[in-house]
Ligand SMILES: Nc1ncnc2c1ncn2[C@@H]1O[C@H](COP(=O)(O)OP(=O)(O)OP(=O)(O)O)[C@@H](O)[C@H]1O
């Protein structure tokens with residue numbers, strides 16, 4: 561369970577987030593809003609990449625700033641740019657990197673790497689150099705490298721922005737089928753319009769918090785007015 | 786590109802990583818200690834045989850040496866001018882052979898195996914605060930970042946051409962630096978998110 565309690569975030573003198581109070585319990589929560597409205601900042605607070613200036617954030621009762629390790633072992637983050645998320649030279653090694661702290665047998669390690677690759681359809685690419693994958697395949701690899709750790713919560717920051725239609729579909733289908741709680745910031749309004757809960761951000765505030773359908777309408781209205 | 790593993794089952798692929806690193810060290814030391822044209826000849830033959838044994842295609846082997854294509858002639862010319870043709874030949878061939886040998890090791894050893902071995906070798910130093918795991922990781926990251934930076938440079942070069950500023954050095958360096966720093970930030974975030982900090 562993710563709780564924001566009167567959270568504010570300031571860079572120098574600029575208010576990036578103001579008075580954010582909410583609880584996110586639904587299995588799917590979307591975040592939409594204009595560029596610079598604070599979507600990424602909100603997500604980054606949840607796994608402790610950013611520390612709030614005022615107020616508190618808790619995840620399962622833990623403060624991500626003080627318990628970064630525990631929170632991040634349960635909360636994963638999928639960014640937009642796959643190139644920045646892949647840290648090892650080959651596909652298999654990058655997934656293995658996620659498991660480096662798990663004390664498991666070589667056999668189980670191998671097993672879990674295979675499963676993760678199968679989940680995203682990259683089974684034939686285990687020995688493949690990561691830099692030779694297409695952008696879409698790289699993002700799928702980033703996804704596999706995250707899912708192999710079996711997190712409880714997945715934060716996604718515009719995960720399909722750099723993908724073509726087909727790869728967007730593939731990634732979204734995978735995400736849809738996941739049992740994890742997913743919090744996703746996106747500009748893809750069609751995608752979240754069916755979701756049970758979507759937040760609309762504007763100038764660092766949540767201006768609407770409703771069903772996807774209503775939230776999308778609210779957001780469109782702010783653009784047109 | 787240096788550091789790309791070429792999967793296979795040759796004798797070199799099956800040799801333990803530690804042994805390969807030791808061989809590399811011996812090979813390079815021998816080049817430096819027995820500095821003579823004969824040594825270079827012998828070393829070249831040994832290395833060629835090793836490439837054949839590892840079943841590395843000639844083209845892949847050549848691409849390993851591509852980064853040297855500018856520096857070697859310049860080095861050679863310089864040494865020739867300063868020390869004469871014999872020294873120049875020795876120095877450039879030492880460099881060429883050492884790089885080719887190192888490339889052969891990376892071609893036949895997965896980075897993860899290299900990291901594990903380096904970590905093990907550095908472990909005795911951990912008592913005195915040597916961060917073995919970090920060093921191994923930095924190595925792997927460096928290898929991973931090479932193609933990303935190459936990509937950035939290519940993009941910027943295209944953008945520069947599109948705007949008709951082919952010759953402007955500033956139009957190349959400034960955006961490359963900015964993009965590289967941006968990439969470093971994103972990479973840092975991703976590493977933290979993947980639990981590196983913990
Ligand atoms: N590290 C930082 N230092 C200073 N300002 C920052 C920093 N990170 C974000 N900001 C500012 O905070 C504001 C909100 O940024 P954020 O990235 O959260 O927006 P966003 O809704 O994700 O936008 P986009 O749709 O473009 O991704 C922006 O004005 C941005 O310039």
Ligand SMILES: [Mg+2]
Nearest residue numbers: 599600601717
């Ligand atoms: Mg953003």
